[in-house]
Amino acid sequence: MNNVIKIKDWIRNNYHFVLIGVILLFVVFKFLFIEPDSEQMNMEDRSIHRETIETSIENKDKQELAKSSPEEKANKNVIVDVKGAVNFPNTYNMKTSDRVDDVLKKAQIKGNADITKINLSEKLKDQMYIYVPSQGEHVSSTMLNQPTENKIEVNINTGDKAEIEKLPDIGPNKAEAIVQYRETKGEFKTIEDLKKVKGFGEKTVESLKEYIVLD
Numbered sequence: 001m002n003n004v005i006k007i008k009d010w011i012r013n014n015y016h017f018v019l020i021g022v023i024l025l026f027v028v029f030k031f032l033f034i035e036p037d038s039e040q041m042n043m044e045d046r047s048i049h050r051e052t053i054e055t056s057i058e059n060k061d062k063q064e065l066a067k068s069s070p071e072e073k074a075n076k077n078v079i080v081d082v083k084g085a086v087n088f089p090n091t092y093n094m095k096t097s098d099r100v101d102d103v104l105k106k107a108q109i110k111g112n113a114d115i116t117k118i119n120l121s122e123k124l125k126d127q128m129y130i131y132v133p134s135q136g137e138h139v140s141s142t143m144l145n146q147p148t149e150n151k152i153e154v155n156i157n158t159g160d161k162a163e164i165e166k167l168p169d170i171g172p173n174k175a176e177a178i179v180q181y182r183e184t185k186g187e188f189k190t191i192e193d194l195k196k197v198k199g200f201g202e203k204t205v206e207s208l209k210e211y212i213v214l215d
Helices: 001-015 017-075 099-105 172-185 191-198 202-211
Strands: 077-084 089-094 127-133 143-147
Touching: 077 099, 089 099, 127 191, 127 202, 172 191, 191 202
Parallel strands: 077 127
Antiparallel strands: 077 089, 127 143
8 A cells, every 4th residue: 555655655756757658658659650551551552643633544545545556557668560651661669649740650650641630639448550641542431440459350362252342442353353363363472462353453452451361
């Protein structure tokens, strides 16, 4: 009992030390148990904020890629064949975004070329065949701008009159002339032999070369 009284008297006389001790204990407790949790929360908040920013940037990049992808995917390589009144008749590697005018600039049309019937604004297709006529030359529209996969090919050594009439600008009379020549003179050795047939001049034969086979 005396010890309890002594302790109470000591506390009463030294209460300021007791108060300081309690405050110190509270500070230590707060530092050891509360502050780390707060720091962890701050770290989690920063991590969430960083993830939000990264997600936003990633979504923005995907949106930009989605905007440009259709055009990039559509812009494929194509091969176009250019013949006729051009300085450099050849096959050209182009893009599907290019126009007929673009490939003709590479082929360099001649001064006597007639491009009035050619659609210069048409976009290029793979295996496209473009024939540039000379001024005054009569050429079927099927010969101007077309994919070669749809191009007619006729064997003038074996084809009958109806089949030969499928050639551009070849009517019944010219088809009959080819058949008669073949029957009297024999098979055509070269396409140039067509010039021996009545009604077939140099320009006509030149325009038909892409459509005639002999084998």
